Amino acid sequence: MTAEPTVTTFAALHHRPGAPLLLPGAWDHASAAALAARGFPAIGISSLAVAAAAGLPDGEGASREQTLALALILGSGPWLLSVDAEDGFSPDPGEVARLAQELWAVGAVGVNLEDGLGPTDRHAAKIAAVKAAVPGMFVNARTDTYWSGDGDERETLRRLDAYQQAGADGVFVPGLTDTRRIAALVRHLEVPLNILFSPTGPGVAHLADLGVQRVSLGSLLYRRALGAAVEAMAAVAARRAPEGTTPSYGEVQALTHLGGADFQ
Template sequence: MSAAVQRFMQLHQQSQPFILVNVWDAASLMLAQQQGAVAVATSSAALAWSLGYADGSALPATELIAAVQRLLRVSTVPLSIDIEQGYSDDPRQVAQLVKQLAQAGIAGINLEDGRDKPEQLAEKITACRQLLAGIPLFINARTDVYLSQLCNADAAVDECITRLKRYQQAGADGAFIPGLTDLAAVTQLHRQLTLPINLMGWPADATHNTLNEAGVKRISSGPALFLQCYNYYQQACRSFLQIEQLEEQALTYAGLNQLFSQPH
C-alpha cells in the first residue's frame, strides 16, 4: 500500500473529522497545502469549469487524466478524485478509468449514483474492486438522495441506508451524502452503517465533537471554494474594467512564484 493511500485511510479513522479541501488546479492545490491541508480532493464541478466544461459528466476522460497528472506533480498530501458517475454507464469502462487513476498515484475516488438506480453504482464499484485486484484505493460512494431529492423527505434516511449498505457490500470504503445537513439524520445513518460518513459543508451549529458523535469523519467543501474565488475574480474584473485601482492583496506575484519554484 502506498504511503498516500495508507495516510488517507488513516484520516478516516481519527477521533475527529478531518477537513478535505477541494481543489481544481495546481495553484489551488499548492495554496491548500501551504495552509495546512492534510489531504485534498477535486470537486468535479470546479475541475470541469476550470477546463471549460459544464458539470455533469461533460468532462472527457482524457482531460480528467491530464488534469490529475498535473495535480499529482505538485501534491505532497493524499489526493482524491471525484469522477462523478465514472464518465460511462459501462462498469468495465469505469473500472478501467479507476485503475488508470490508481496506478497514477491517487489515494481515493468519489463515485456517485446520481439519478441512476442504486444497482448501477453497486455494479461499478464491484467492477472497480475486481479490476484493481488488490491495488489499494479508497472508494467513497456518494448517494444523491438528499442533494437531488430522490425521494420523500420522510423516507430519505431509510433510502440512504439501503443504498449505502449495498455500496459497502460492493466494496465501498466511505459514504458521502451531499445535501444532508441535519445532524439527527446523520446520527440515524451512523447507527445503521459502519462506513465513515462524509458531508459537504458544515451543518449549522456543528462542532468537531458533535460531528464525531454523529459518525462524521470527513467534511469536504465541494465547489464552494471555487465559487468564492471566482466571485472575487468577477468583482475584480468589473473594477478593473471600470478603470479602478485593484486592492493590494496578501498573496503577491513574488510569493506565489516562490511557492511554485520549490521542488516538488
C-alpha cells in the first residue's frame, strides 16, 4: 500500500479530543462491509474470530495464514483496516516485520501486537522492527498486564514506556476498566491509549472524558453474533420466531459490493 493520505487519516482518527476512534472487530467481508455501511470508517480484524472460524486456538500463533487470507480480502475495501496479529506469530522481530510488510502490501494500515507477558525487550524489538520495515504502519502495542497478568501498575507503566520508546504509535491495555488507573495512564503516556470496551466497564462517553483515544470492541461482536445464531436456532426449535434484526437475503448479497448495504 502506498496511499499516504489513507495512513494519515487512520492516525488522525486517534487524535480527536473527546471523540475516540471506535474500532469494531470484523470476521469476514460481510461483517466488515455492514459495519462500514453504518458509518464506521475503520475496521479491525478480531483474532479470536479468525482463529475460531478455522477451529484453531486464539493467542497461540496458529492462525497466521488465516489472518493474512482475511486481510487480503478486506485490505482493498472502502475502510481503514487494522489487523490483530496476536504477537506477530513469531518470537523473531524480523519475521514479525515481514508479516507487517505482507499486511501492508494487501492494504492494512494498522497492526495490533500483543506482548502476552513475554519479555518486554523482545516485544519492543518487534515494534522497532515493524516501524523500520513499514514506517507508515500504525503499530498499536498491547500489554497483557491486566488481561492475563495481575494488573500491576508499575509493570504496566514499565512495559508501555518501553513500547513508546520503540516507536509504537499507540498502546493498548485490554482488561483495564478502573477509571482512576485509566486517567493516570492517559496523563502519563505520549501516545494514544486504547481501551477494550467492556459491557460492565465505563461507557464510551466516559472513556472519552477520561482522554482515551481508541476504544476497541475486540471479539465482542463476533461472540454476540454467535450467541444470536444459537438463540435463533433454539427459538425455531421451540416453534417460535427468532427475535432481533435479520438482514434479508438481498441485503447480505448487496454486501458483496464494496459499498455495502444499509440495513438496520
